[in-house]
Amino acid sequence: MIREAQVPMREQDPGSRVHNFSEVPLGYSEEEARQEAGRCLKCKTAPCVRGCPVEVDIPEFIGHVETGDFRAAAATIKRTNNLPAVCGRVCPQEVQCQGVCTLGKKFEPCGIGRLERFVADWELEHGIQSVEPPPPTGRRVAVVGSGPAGLTCAADLRLLGHEVTVFEALHEPGGVLMYGIPEFRLPKAVVAQEVEGLRRLGVGIETNVVVGKTVTVDGLFAEGFEAVFVGSGAGLPRFLGIPGETLIGGYSANEFLTRVNLMRAWQFPEYDTPVRIGSQVAVIGGGNVAMDAARTALRLGAEKVTVLYRRTRTEMPARVEEIHHAQQEGVEMEFLVNPVQLYGSDGVLGEAECLRMELGPPDDSGRRRPVPIAGSEFVINVDTCVVAVGNQPHPLVPRTTPGLEVSRRGTVQADETGSTSRSGVFAGGDIVTGAATVISAMGAGKQAAAAVDRYLGAGG
Amino acid sequence: MHSIVAKRPLGPEIAQYEVEAPRVARTAAPGQFVVLRLHEQGERIPLTLADWDPSRGTITLVVQALGKTTREMHELYGVGDVIRDVVGPLGEPSEVVGEGTVVCVAGGVGIAPVFPIARALKEAGARVVGIIGARSSDLLFWLERMDEATHELVVTTDDGSTGRKGLVTEPLAEILAARQVARVWAVGPAVMMKFCAATASAAGVPITVSLNPIMVDGTGMCGACRVEVGEHVRFACVDGPEFPGEEVNWDLLLERLAAYQEEERCALDKYRRMVQEATR
């Protein structure tokens, strides 16, 4: 008899967790993990593997979990995914592996993400099996950016024997994993441990280097690097472009989350960086970033947090679990609403004027386009407004690298191997796709590492 | 990790630091800045480069103890101490054109960042008139260096303790009225730059100012540093920090600079208590 539903994962109770930044889902016990692993049908077709952008051998690792050989399970995952503790927590499994799970046709799909997290945490707790990198090839590669794309590319190149240095603009490696995704969803200690693993492997990491300012891509070649991988992400915040957006209390999600996560404003004044949080918070947008900002605002002590989204629940790009958690915690959601102007006094935000929308015909993205309803203006009280309507590729590296072609949207043009218009320069992750997912960035980093290796092998 | 290799007091609460930062020193240019973070719990603050030496691999910063971080740096950081993070050079370099007469105005610690700009303008062939001012003589510094970096130097103090008594805008207005001036540069407190911009605009002379809004990353990824220039919202850290002064929305800049006043006071109080307890 197969259980119809996944073994539930214990979580912090919503009432108490809105007052702390500790992780919300608490993870499986060994017993729970083995039970959940037992739900896998081990179907021959294994559609889950193809649903995974880095093709983790899911049936194999789940098989190991079922028999209690967690070390072997970890080894299986790590063959293709070097950040499982991260992926198990933040991947949109419902549209990837779990979305195509055979069991899911009739019952709840197997909890692949939860099992992946369990295995990764088990390994972190019981000591990571050290991998010996092969003998050095003497070839040097520079990696720009230490998000999931850069970290994955660096790890793979190192495992191929190359000497790798990662250059990161901020003072901590990890990219969005460090500055964007909040502690309660992805503890920074988990990211730090993954980065530490990379260091142990012998990957060099130089923080506080802004490529394009501190040194250019051509400067890196001049320093003796033979290939450069650009994984600089989509770090440029988009604003609404409406009047009043520069009032105090108006934040980009990037600023709001960076203050809280990277700079630890939630521990102010123990940490020096403050963040202003009002009692009435509006978060504009419907993606993971919006959910993260809304849930962060609650934890900082806001009385009321409302997500304003211009489409409906169906079009929300956020992970299902994030929307669920946000609502459980008391985040309110207003659909088909768009702010058109912000008002304040003495430079400080006080109100937002919004318009109601209705869904029109589909746009380029295939989603139905929201159109304003004339005369539907209304005003709400808002003292903190967080704009989470998307991020664009960071223009600095493309702008300072002659011959590197970019698209009209500002993304670096690269093929599926990460090769760009410049020989020896590779790119992948959000800088190529625009804001996407952790796992797709990792996949791109992997592809590019293989391509860099071929390039170096071919005589560079 | 960046060691402080030299520290020299320049006034009651002002000091000059020479800090190891070889990568920054290698590519720095006038008008650019660094973001530094003193320690693990520290905030990221922008500081405009006062000088740099690629051969020694060091940069020079001049810091006045104002907020929590600058006070902490002033009181607790000396030679041999290590600054956890220094990143740069950030922002666009000054557009140095070596033609005609240029007036470089500096107020208070703005003297430090104006120095490399004036020096570069002079080297490029411009005739450089310097105007530097402070509240009183003990807050003035680098008179000799500024003398060298300019062809003429006017010094003012609010109380007349050195040089001419009054504000920097007075000699500025006189010079602009009397001579053909190609451009004015003004670096200093926002209010001082605002009045310099008004003075230059009244005389019909273009003015470049170096804006100092609150920043977080300093690389264009957060928008904390948003300023309004000629009706457009710009990021001071990547689009600036220098902008045409006549187009800057000064009131917005001043308002946004005060956004965290309460929190800054709280952080400073906590720091003072900590120092008190440690010295008791």
Ligand SMILES: Cc1cc2nc3c(=O)[nH]c(=O)nc-3n(C[C@H](O)[C@H](O)[C@H](O)COP(=O)(O)OP(=O)(O)OC[C@H]3O[C@@H](n4cnc5c(N)ncnc54)[C@H](O)[C@@H]3O)c2cc1C
């Ligand atoms: C708040 C938030 C929540 C998210 N939640 C999820 C989620 O739940 N699941 C999911 O799959 N995805 C999520 N995403 C998206 C995901 O994080 C990104 O798609 C992914 O991190 C992209 O990886 P990357 O390596 O391409 O870039 P990034 O992670 O953006 O890393 C780029 C790195 O490069 C550095 N850099 C940039 N320019 C330079 C330069 N010139 N020199 C040196 N370094 C530079 C940056 O500082 C940064 O550290 C979220 C994103 C955000 C912002």
Ligand code: FES
């Ligand atoms: S300081 Fe963050 S964008 Fe300028």
